[in-house]
Amino acid sequence: MRILLAPLLAALAATPAAAQLRVDINSGIAQPLPIAVPAFPAANDAATDAGTPAELGARIAAVIAADLKSSGLFRPLDPAAFTTVVGVADTVRPQFDAWRTVAAQALVTGTVSANPDGGITLACYGYDVFAGQELARQGFVTTAAGWRRAAHKCADLVYSRLTGESGYFDSRIVYVSETGARTKRIKRLAVMDQDGANHRFLTAGQALVLTPRFAPNQQTITYMSFEANRPRVWLYTLGSGRQAAIGEFAGMSFAPRFSPDGTTLVFSMSVGGNTDVYKLNLASRALTRLTTQPGIDTSPSFSPDGSRIVFESDRGGSQQLYVMAADGSGQNRVSFGEGRSASPVWSPRGDLIAFTRIGGGRFGIGVMRPDGSGERLLTNGYQDEGATWSPNGRVILFQRTMRGGRTDLRSVDVSGQNERQVPTPLDGSDPAWSPLLP
Amino acid sequence: MKGLLMSKRLILPLLIAATVSACATKTKDLPPQPVSEAAPPPATPTAPADSGGMAAPEPVGNSNVPGSYADFVAQSGSDKILFEYDSYELDEEDRAVLGKQAEWLARYPALKVTIEGHADERGTREYNLALGDRRATAAKNFLAAQGVATSRLSVISYGKERPAVEGADEAALAQNRRAVTVIAGAR
Structure with a gap:
């Protein structure tokens, strides 16, 4: 079974100019970067074989957080540590002040929608919380069963943007x-x-x-x-x-x-x-x-x-x-x-x-x-x-x-x-x- | 189905004989090996063709069936030789055992032999495969020099994948650095 993960470049415009936030992976990581990965909101509510977009949004966020944590370079915030509920509009206009108060330095968010063919589209965004700037964005279209791979692709996008290295989670x-x-x-x-x-x-x-x-x-x-x-x-x-x-x-x-x-x-x-x-x-x-x-x-x-x-x-x-x-x-x-x-x-x-x-x-x-x-x-x-x-x-x-x-x-x-x-x-x-x- | 049954009938008495004699025979200073350890797991049922050279065994009193695996072990002193760490050199004791194995093999020219080379766990996987091949080949070359036709001799290395005994102390590791002479068709 092959999974297609076509980047949705048309739907999600190009990455904006370079921001300041960067993880230095060469000089021993004393302090992993605090990063918030709240549950991804659903852009629609049609069901898929793998669950509703809302269910998938929660699971995708958990996979992304686990990927980033496993690198040793990031410290995903415990979801219990923040009360911010992310709506669809917040994924393109995040509540930076709320994320600053819980000391998140970066934010990974996005939306999940069910497609008419039974597949899903994952929109993935990375933000520099303190600068209030977008770092990266990309969309992925996949089968419903391929949701984990879409999550790994999103984690790779954020890892790559913040470290300057290519990712390795979708492997x-x-x-x-x-x-x-x-x-x-x-x-x-x-x-x-x-x-x-x-x-x-x-x-x-x-x-x-x-x-x-x-x-x-x-x-x-x-x-x-x-x-x-x-x-x-x-x-x-x-x-x-x-x-x-x-x-x-x-x-x-x-x-x-x-x-x-x-x-x-x-x-x-x-x-x-x-x-x-x-x-x-x-x-x-x-x-x-x-x-x-x-x-x-x-x-x-x-x-x-x-x-x-x-x-x-x-x-x-x-x-x-x-x-x-x-x-x-x-x-x-x-x-x-x-x-x-x-x-x-x-x-x-x-x-x-x-x-x-x-x-x-x-x-x-x-x-x-x-x-x-x-x-x-x-x-x-x-x-x-x-x-x-x-x-x-x-x-x-x-x-x-x-x-x-x-x-x-x-x-x-x-x-x-x-x-x-x-x-x-x-x-x-x-x-x-x-x-x-x- | 019929062929399988027939060969089973032929082999069963041999197996029993081997079990009894292996229990009765203590091999030099080594702890006695359970028979299931000494004999490798049979990959395929013994082919009837292989038993041609040892057909119609005639048990003689209390001793081993001539041409049987137990007979081979008893006459040779051991079916295996042991090696020093990361070495494939044959010492005097190894050469004595192999010499007796060669004598026994000369009496049963129809039997074929596989020499299994093994390493202890204290080496990398791939190097140990090559080391096991070296050990098996050292034993093979010695048997060939004693007159066993090379067409009867084959080698296989298991590296560190099939230790004879569990454990990581030196005594266990020493037991695992070995070359085992396995007689096809005589278990």
Whole structure:
């Protein structure tokens, strides 16, 4: 099912001139910005399959508030803390004085209306309360069932206008859902919205599955499966549910990722005890070996422009990060920190590489520039690994395994702040964040 | 349906024999493994074709059925070898066990072998898949050097996904860093 979110540029005029209010996301957030997100009023009262516009208006406001809060940059006011009732007219002419008295610095408001075709239109407005100025406005038309995505789009609009970065709330996560004893763990692919909503299992659990990752178009997932006791790389098509192995190879294939243009898979293959990095052109099925060193070369990840690949290798004696050109030439070690560095993943912004740092009996998530400089550790756990980037490169999702126990998904801001647990129905591992949805 | 029933009839006595003997046989210094741990979960019912090399087993007194999995474990000392942390080197003890496995395999040339490589949980997921492959391949290469035809030997790595025992203490981790020799058709 595809959801259309057509911007209503005609109905809602262009964004006015720049205002002063801005959230600085680079200098550690001591004080999240107080922001009011009152229930969105209904512009009409026709019912939809998902509820009345008034009901949807309350739910949409709650989703927007939760999105903004999860970033750690905003502090949505408790609805109980204000008595201001927002009418339709207030969405274009807000009662700024009332919002100033409850110390809201920004306001997100808008209207919800039911459309004759059963869909809805969400009009979304962001305001700078103290300046009394509009910051952003956009309209979204969607199916009634797509109301959450419209809410995420609205949250992304406000986040983007206030931080200067693109948003990331209208996105999804694919991960491995885990249950059962560790000696016979059942693992299933599952997808959910970035905020945990719309959770859905993709595989039934008969075959062990690992390391799912989205294609750039979000319609395909590549992963590793032990189906029929033949561990290799597979593709899952979300629309049809079709699952297919990418081919017959000499040895185990694993650790797959798409190239940024979606035409190529890069992965590892083990032949005769030697693990190297390969790439496969999905159209021509041409297989190219990119590394030839004896040793373990694995966890390849493309730079966002597709020109380079970061991977890990133990060719120097222990796991370290290396960068090479996309054709395999010019392989250079970039990690020189303490301990081992593993499982690199290139930020979609291109500015950083996230990785797993192993040392001192601990596993943590770190970031470094692609040349290895500016290394910073963001987390420190018994076993943190499996980093994946938010579409805007501001947040890292990873898995944390507790000693001898459970494993769950966590997120942390690239600043190292705002570490949060991401709730999943069962244990979770191997998260991968989708690009921003269209 | 009929074929399934027939193969069940053939396998059941073998399973019982294996259970009894595994309980009776203590393997060196390692704690005895429950049979369900030692034998991997059967992916498919044993194909009748595989039992060709070991048809008509004749139990001899109290000992294991020749050619059975229990017989293999008893004669070899163990179906598994253990590794140091992040190592795939075979020590003297490993080579002794593998040598006996090779001797046993020489007596049953129709049987095929899968060597499962495993890692403990203290490594990243993808590296551990490659490490398990290294361990299984080290065992495979040793068996091949002892004369077992490579056409009979295959490897599979489970990385850290299938520990033998729960727990995160060193004793548990040591049990999980292993390569297990699994005999197709002899459970």
